[in-house]
Amino acid sequence: MTIDKSEKRVIGITLGLMGLFVFSLLYAKGKYKSDVPECLPYDKAYTEPKVNKLDEKTYQVFSVASMWQFQPSEIYIPVGSEVDFYLTSKDVVHGFNISEKNVNMMAVYGAINKTTVKFDKPGVYDIICHEYCGIGHQNMRAQVIVNYPEAK
Amino acid sequence: MELAIPVALLTIGIYHGLMQTIYRAGVLKQTSFAKLDYYQGLTLHGVINALVLTTFFAVAFGHVTMAFYTKKEPNKKLMWLSFWLMLTGVVMASWAMLAGKASVLYTFYPPLKAHPLFYLGAALLIIGSWVPLFDWARMYNQWKKENPQTKTPLAVLGTLINFIIWFVCTLAVAYEVLVLLIPWSMGWTDTINVNLARTLFWFFGHALVYFWLLPAYIMFYTVLPKVAGGKLYSDLAGRIALFLFLLFSIPVGVHHQYSDPTITQGVKFFHGMLTYGVAIPSFITAFTIAASLEYAGKKRGSKGLFGWMAKLPWFDENKFLFAYFIGGLILFIFGGVTGIINSSYSLNTVVHNTAWMPGHFHMTVAGPVFLGIVGMSLYIYSRLSGKKIFLPKLNNIIPYLWVIGMLIFSFGMSWGGLRGEPRRTNLGTTYLNPDHELYRSDWVPTTLLALLGAIIMFIAGMLFIIIFFGTILSKKKEEGILEIPVSEAYHDEKRVPLFDKFKPWIITMIIILLLAYVPALLNVNKNSGPGAPRFSIDNPVPETSVKKVK
Numbered sequence: 001m002t003i004d005k006s007e008k009r010v011i012g013i014t015l016g017l018m019g020l021f022v023f024s025l026l027y028a029k030g031k032y033k034s035d036v037p038e039c040l041p042y043d044k045a046y047t048e049p050k051v052n053k054l055d056e057k058t059y060q061v062f063s064v065a066s067m068w069q070f071q072p073s074e075i076y077i078p079v080g081s082e083v084d085f086y087l088t089s090k091d092v093v094h095g096f097n098i099s100e101k102n103v104n105m106m107a108v109y110g111a112i113n114k115t116t117v118k119f120d121k122p123g124v125y126d127i128i129c130h131e132y133c134g135i136g137h138q139n140m141r142a143q144v145i146v147n148y149p150e151a152k
Numbered sequence: 153m154e155l156a157i158p159v160a161l162l163t164i165g166i167y168h169g170l171m172q173t174i175y176r177a178g179v180l181k182q183t184s185f186a187k188l189d190y191y192q193g194l195t196l197h198g199v200i201n202a203l204v205l206t207t208f209f210a211v212a213f214g215h216v217t218m219a220f221y222t223k224k225e226p227n228k229k230l231m232w233l234s235f236w237l238m239l240t241g242v243v244m245a246s247w248a249m250l251a252g253k254a255s256v257l258y259t260f261y262p263p264l265k266a267h268p269l270f271y272l273g274a275a276l277l278i279i280g281s282w283v284p285l286f287d288w289a290r291m292y293n294q295w296k297k298e299n300p301q302t303k304t305p306l307a308v309l310g311t312l313i314n315f316i317i318w319f320v321c322t323l324a325v326a327y328e329v330l331v332l333l334i335p336w337s338m339g340w341t342d343t344i345n346v347n348l349a350r351t352l353f354w355f356f357g358h359a360l361v362y363f364w365l366l367p368a369y370i371m372f373y374t375v376l377p378k379v380a381g382g383k384l385y386s387d388l389a390g391r392i393a394l395f396l397f398l399l400f401s402i403p404v405g406v407h408h409q410y411s412d413p414t415i416t417q418g419v420k421f422f423h424g425m426l427t428y429g430v431a432i433p434s435f436i437t438a439f440t441i442a443a444s445l446e447y448a449g450k451k452r453g454s455k456g457l458f459g460w461m462a463k464l465p466w467f468d469e470n471k472f473l474f475a476y477f478i479g480g481l482i483l484f485i486f487g488g489v490t491g492i493i494n495s496s497y498s499l500n501t502v503v504h505n506t507a508w509m510p511g512h513f514h515m516t517v518a519g520p521v522f523l524g525i526v527g528m529s530l531y532i533y534s535r536l537s538g539k540k541i542f543l544p545k546l547n548n549i550i551p552y553l554w555v556i557g558m559l560i561f562s563f564g565m566s567w568g569g570l571r572g573e574p575r576r577t578n579l580g581t582t583y584l585n586p587d588h589e590l591y592r593s594d595w596v597p598t599t600l601l602a603l604l605g606a607i608i609m610f611i612a613g614m615l616f617i618i619i620f621f622g623t624i625l626s627k628k629k630e631e632g633i634l635e636i637p638v639s640e641a642y643h644d645e646k647r648v649p650l651f652d653k654f655k656p657w658i659i660t661m662i663i664i665l666l667l668a669y670v671p672a673l674l675n676v677n678k679n680s681g682p683g684a685p686r687f688s689i690d691n692p693v694p695e696t697s698v699k700k701v702k
Contacts, residue, residue: 004386004643006443014435018428025424025497034498036410036420042681067692087413091687091694092264093346095411095505099572104501106411109263109346110681113413126592130505130574132191132257134264134689135183138582141590 037105038114046086046112051075059083063127065094065107068136070127079122079147087113095130098144106131122147159529159620161200161242166613168197173561173606176577177599178584190578191255191689198258199249202517203274204242206364207281209525210318211238213367214311216532218288220634221305222295230287237280245273255689257576259353260333262344263684265695268337275329278322285315303647306390307374313394314366316658317401320665321359328352336686343683347414347676354405355669362401362430364517368524369393372441372477375528377639379474380464382448387641389440391651393433399661400430403668410500414679419671420497426668427495434488441481447642469544473637476527479551483519483558487512490566505576507598508569511562518558518609523551526616531636534623538632542622546615553612561605568598 003011028034040046049071052060059081064071066089077083087096089107096105098117105113119125129140168188174180175190183189188196211234215226247269248254254270292312296304328349336344377384384390406423409415449460465471466478490512494500503509534541541547565573573579573595582590584599650656685694 007386007389007439010435010439014432018431021428021492021496022425025499028498034501036417036498036501037413039414039416039675039679041679044681067687091684091692093261093350095574097505097572097574099502099506099570102501104411104504106409106413106505108350108413109684111347111413111679112681113411126572128572128574130577131261132194132576134687134691135189135191137191137576138578139590 040112057081061085063087066090068140070142073142075144082118084116092133093131094133097128097130098125119146165200168193170606170610173603175580177603178580181580181585195255195257217307217311221308222291224291227287234280234283238277241273241276244269262349263687265686271329271333307370310370313398318363321356321402324352325356345683347680351676354408358405359402364521368520371524375637376477377444378637379471380448383642384639385440385443386643388645393436395657396433398657403665407495411504415675424497469548472548475548475551476523479555480520480523483515487515506569507565507573507575510575511565515562535635536632538628538630539626540629542619547619550612557605557608561602564598564601
């Protein structure tokens with residue numbers, strides 16, 4: 001079985017490219033901690049919406065999605081906080097997207113999703129439901145409010 | 153028949169495509185238009201274009217290639233059985249969708265509940281599409297006995313591989329529909345494991361895209377080089393690519409669930425790597441097809457490094473298939489690149505479920521797949537019926553018009569997605585309504601671009617419908633024959649037995665499948681909590697259990 005010269009070259013380029021992609025992913029995972037959501041076993045404790053302040057800069061948010069709202073719907077935190085979001089759904093599948101922070105999770109009945117994100121800049125961040133969840137889907141939004149208004 | 157029905161349905165499919173971009177851009181600030189709700193239209197658009205049109209065509213094209221290359225007749229009774237099963241399924245599901253009882257989108261994730269006939273219809277469509285595989289296996293075995301030392305024709309190999317993939321992947325969705333969804337929607341069972349249903353759906357869902365794509369690949373390998381006036385660069389490369397699809401098409405489904413709970417990061421990463429595996433046959437194809445086209449251009453007397461491109465029959469209306477194929481390939485460059493981005497693990501969190509996604513997959517399924525399907529349907533019909541194409545010059549322009557529309561549309565969608573614009577959302581009533589508190593002005597340019605692209609595609613689509621039915625209504629000009637262009641190979645390698653039999657490949661496929669999916673299913677089983685009751689699309693309170701017989 002003989003392989004054409006240009007075919008050989010292109011096989012090399014392809015493998016090199018794939019290797020580069022894999023390397024970049026692992027590099028980003030190590031250096032920037034960019035990762036997909038974490039997997040937790042189901043626990044009923046996460047189905048009660050709340051915001052826990054662990055210390056000055058560390059928060060836990062138990063977010064519960066339902067038709068057609070997120071609870072809590074407004075989350076106030078100071079700048080520089082690191083937030084663990086725990087997410088579940090009371091009914092159908094919902095989405096949870098903070099696009100500026102690359103937070104992207106699905107809220108599923110009978111399951112707990114988790115991700116961690118740090119808010120370095122003050123501002124208002126939209127949490128948008130990006131999975132179709134019935135007729136009110138386009139109304140479903142919550143907000144993370146970082147150091148705004150200044151009072152808090 | 154098997155070609156005309158999907159094309160007629162396509163009219164509805166394309167109409168709803170345009171309507172969505174109108175809603176999304178905020179031109180319509182309401183939930184429904186002409187008594188059809190946005191989400192109902194989106195369900196129709198997805199089910200008709202992505203499931204019905206593609207499945208009918210794959211079956212019809214399979215019959216054509218198998219009969220043409222093996223010179224054997226498919227069993228007529230089985231053909232009709234398969235056709236009626238699929239049609240009954242489509243009628244059932246269409247009724248449920250049009251009646252507004254199944255606005256659950258084509259992914260039908262529970263616990264949003266659709267009418268049981270929607271699920272049953274989907275199951276019949278799938279079961280109907282299984283039937284031909286067994287008949288084709290008989291035809292292939294007979295052919296093999298008569299020609300033991302001849303290489304299996306590439307198109308036959310591709311068709312059989314495609315339907316083996318289809319059969320295996322649809323087992324999971326058949327289980328989801330028949331064992332989980334139907335009893336649950338009928339009220340025989342109270343709850344459903346949503347995570348399990350999603351995982352089974354995506355076992356099927358990604359292989360589905362290869363089931364659409366492989367008929368187009370078969371055309372690129374076996375028809376396009378001939379139409380372009382050249383030869384297929386390498387026959388063996390085509391075989392290797394097809395067998396790699398057999399191995400890697402299914403065990404990659406979790407890359408649709410990177411953002412899901414209950415599946416560990418390790419399993420997600422593993423599926424991401426396997427997805428890179430399935431990119432390799434597409435890289436092989438990209439090279440082989442480009443090399444075949446270069447050869448065609450050089451044969452036509454081109455000079456220089458890129459001169460061959462100018463020599464290809466872009467505007468030769470007697471070779472209109474070329475225009476449809478090359479249009480699809482141009483879109484697929486972008487479709488493929490965005491696909492690799494999506495599968496890239498953490499990079500997916502930037503784009504998952506945003507408008508980027510439809511931006512990506514419209515350049516695959518509504519690129520090479522759609523253009524291949526409609527171009528080939530028109531070609532086969534006109535040859536089989538002996539009729540001339542209606543308005544041939546216009547016909548040759550359609551694919552280019554489509555490509556321009558699609559590039560604008562996808563650019564708008566991708567850009568919007570990077571700005572956080574969600575997919576599957578009736579944006580016009582809230583986010584794109586200046587009077588609403590959720591208004592997002594940064595999504596105005598992106599949705600307007602998508603709208604502009606959709607209008608251009610709508611025009612191209614309607615022109616195609618006119619040409620298709622104009623051809624049907626025209627008079628017969630010559631004797632009809634079953635004929636498709638056949639490409640010779642430039643490197644026609646000797647028969648390599650390993651690349652001419654199925655058994656070792658199917659065994660390897662099953663091993664990879666088990667390695668990829670046993671851990672995923674164990675994860676889901678371990679990390680899932682209680683199952684979910686039934687929810688309808690307009691009520692946060694679950695439906696009460698149907699009265700139980702004692």
